[in-house]
Amino acid sequence: MLDDRKLAVLRAIVEDFVSTNEPVGSKALVDRHNLDVSPATIRNDMSVLEEQGYIVQPHTSAGRIPTDQGYRLFVDRLSGVKPLSAAERRAIETFLAGAYDLDSVVMRTVRLLAQLTRQVAVVQYPSLTRSAVRHIELVPVSERRLLLVLITDTGRVEQRVVELPAEIREDSITQLRAVLNACLDGRKLADVATVVAQLPERLSAAEQPNAVAVFSVIVETVVERHEERVVVGGASNLTPADFSRGLHEVLEALEEQVVLMRLLGESGDQAAVTVRIGSENEVDGLRNASLVVTGYGAGNQSLARLGVIGPTRMDYPTAMGAVRAVARYVGQILAES
Amino acid sequence: MLDDRKLAVLRAIVEDFVSTNEPVGSKALVDRHNLDVSPATIRNDMSVLEEQGYIVQPHTSAGRIPTDQGYRLFVDRLSGVKPLSAAERRAIETFLAGAYDLDSVVMRTVRLLAQLTRQVAVVQYPSLTRSAVRHIELVPVSERRLLLVLITDTGRVEQRVVELPAEIREDSITQLRAVLNACLDGRKLADVATVVAQLPERLSAAEQPNAVAVFSVIVETVVERHEERVVVGGASNLTPADFSRGLHEVLEALEEQVVLMRLLGESGDQAAVTVRIGSENEVDGLRNASLVVTGYGAGNQSLARLGVIGPTRMDYPTAMGAVRAVARYVGQILAES
DNA sequence: ACTTGGCACTCAGGGCCCAGGAGTGCCAAG
DNA sequence: CTTGGCACTCCTGGGCCCTGAGTGCCAAGT
Numbered sequence A, B: 001m002l003d004d005r006k007l008a009v010l011r012a013i014v015e016d017f018v019s020t021n022e023p024v025g026s027k028a029l030v031d032r033h034n035l036d037v038s039p040a041t042i043r044n045d046m047s048v049l050e051e052q053g054y055i056v057q058p059h060t061s062a063g064r065i066p067t068d069q070g071y072r073l074f075v076d077r078l079s080g081v082k083p084l085s086a087a088e089r090r091a092i093e094t095f096l097a098g099a100y101d102l103d104s105v106v107m108r109t110v111r112l113l114a115q116l117t118r119q120v121a122v123v124q125y126p127s128l129t130r131s132a133v134r135h136i137e138l139v140p141v142s143e144r145r146l147l148l149v150l151i152t153d154t155g156r157v158e159q160r161v162v163e164l165p166a167e168i169r170e171d172s173i174t175q176l177r178a179v180l181n182a183c184l185d186g187r188k189l190a191d192v193a194t195v196v197a198q199l200p201e202r203l204s205a206a207e208q209p210n211a212v213a214v215f216s217v218i219v220e221t222v223v224e225r226h227e228e229r230v231v232v233g234g235a236s237n238l239t240p241a242d243f244s245r246g247l248h249e250v251l252e253a254l255e256e257q258v259v260l261m262r263l264l265g266e267s268g269d270q271a272a273v274t275v276r277i278g279s280e281n282e283v284d285g286l287r288n289a290s291l292v293v294t295g296y297g298a299g300n301q302s303l304a305r306l307g308v309i310g311p312t313r314m315d316y317p318t319a320m321g322a323v324r325a326v327a328r329y330v331g332q333i334l335a336e337s
Numbered sequence C: 001a002c003t004t005g006g007c008a009c010t011c012a013g014g015g016c017c018c019a020g021g022a023g024t025g026c027c028a029a030g
Numbered sequence D: 001c002t003t004g005g006c007a008c009t010c011c012t013g014g015g016c017c018c019t020g021a022g023t024g025c026c027a028a029g030t
Helices: A004-020 A026-032 A039-052 A068-078 A086-097 A102-117 A170-184 A189-202 A205-223 A247-255 A257-266 A316-336 B004-020 B026-032 B039-051 B068-078 B086-097 B102-117 B170-184 B189-202 B205-223 B247-255 B257-266 B316-336
Strands: A120-124 A133-142 A145-152 A157-163 A230-233 A274-277 A289-296 A304-311 B120-124 B133-142 B145-152 B157-163 B230-233 B274-277 B289-296 B304-311
Touching: A004 A026, A004 A039, A004 A068, A026 A039, A068 A274, A068 A316, A086 A102, A086 A316, A102 A120, A102 A230, A102 A304, A102 A316, A120 A257, A133 A170, A133 B133, A133 B145, A145 A205, A145 B133, A145 B145, A157 A205, A157 B157, A170 A189, A170 A205, A189 A205, A230 A257, A247 A257, A289 A316, A304 A316, B004 B026, B004 B039, B004 B068, B026 B039, B068 B274, B068 B316, B086 B102, B086 B316, B102 B120, B102 B230, B102 B304, B102 B316, B120 B257, B133 B170, B145 B205, B157 B205, B170 B189, B170 B205, B189 B205, B230 B257, B247 B257, B289 B316, B304 B316
Parallel strands: none
Antiparallel strands: A120 A230, A120 A304, A133 A145, A145 A157, A274 A289, A289 A304, B120 B230, B120 B304, B133 B145, B145 B157, B274 B289, B289 B304
């Protein structure tokens, strides 16, 4: 249906359009890429490609630009993943090297990705559910309040304030802390809820009300996978030229945690780099945008996702390369700590 | 020099321009505001105001728009702070009510401010330096690494990974933890450095190397007021019409923590709501922007700053009202917890 | 000494037209 | 199937004119 040359033409159109942002015509094509056929031939191919829905012309007598479907074919069959240059690899390493805790890893990653791709970068905080409890700390804040700090083996620190039904004595706190750590240390967060459910038996009746309050906050923290936050960076890379309907709606979408979570969630395969192009995104404000995303996490597990968002007119091979590389490096960093 | 009517004219010009974003002419002025003089009179006043540098015309035969100096006079002498409506107050309360920890207070505050003012909101995390240590926790992460968690009485949790020079045993950790908490609990962070300096004496020679590593990280965390982060929200409220040179440079400035810190730092009085208009900002990308900012903190102390950033063409009275009100409410919340 | 109506002047913006040029589609020949 | 030729389309940018809002100035009025 589409012979090799037609595919080559499509590839050339995508590449040219990506780099110039102008509709590309038959003449321009033949001399910029060395296809050794005449413009007329290309025109025939183009008209077939248009018929099939891979390209369109903005108006009669203008060049062609790829459709979402055209980009789709391009990433699926016509382009690979462009590996990073040595310099870029070095940049990644030095950039991530100084990261001490999870927060700084995430913040650096998002900046790094944005710089590398010159797009908007999004990085999701590693999900709690697959990590395990390293330590639980209770700190009195006032008579009726405790600060609960939960530290995971992925180096994540969750903090919540617990409102107590009754005053609590220092030694009760100590005991509670001991029980919690004894029972929960090393447990996968996924199992915490069930373990906690059995805990009240171990406590005297007097201590139960306060303990239950603490327990329910723990379960909340763990179960509701609260705060699977997404961090965004590089918004200044957005260029109005690429979003006809204005940056406004894009910026809006980027500020909505919920929207971003949904967006990242939709994308299929966890491990591979996947691409969602334009209208493939269910999110309203991002119908002109593409998402290049992959999972990452300590070692090979995939705890969360990171990627870049840009105009459909995006340099996919490079973006995919950068996303893949960054995800790997971050995975390494997380595995070490 | 400027009689009452001229001031009234300036005020009217500012108000009209803020609401319409179009240069305002003499005729429009007289019938929108009920000045009972003729347009010609207004024209004379305007020409004086222009001579003095309070307004300009974009081109001959266009209306006038305020200069930065004009806005300055407006906020200093012609406008008060507009108190919030009852509905808005209620909105603030309900919005902030559900905030449990510092992170969520800050996040909610930034969203709240952005919604209330329809501008970009910036909220600085409360500075560490004025708060006191509530608790220090050490958690082994690997043989040569400790996770140090420092909890302050403002509910802030700082986490750092400590690289140890030698392996450390469980009981050393316990002892170190005890010493740290005994000596530092309740101390102002400002004093921590000096206290820590005297600690090594209390330890046996064998433990010193590891302990010193921990100490230096603590001092770093505390002294370098590391991570006085600024959170930004409401970027989608930026409208291209207001920034002739494009949103790009504004977005860039907003992503630079350092720049924002400097911006917030510059502004004078801690307690009052202060306004910096256009070119008064030293930051390059924000020469067309104004900043309305105030200090906030538990009770009356001022731990950090929050405010909004928008075009110089901003509704200052409303913005100032919102900023002041939000700062107060947040102060209350922080004081309670 | 201000204020006011009158009047001439200025200029940005919108509409219109035109020419140039890039690009297309079609066709007939190779 | 490819190619050169050719007529056609229509976007783009420049130039032109006109309109209208708005000004500055002046001379008369209070």
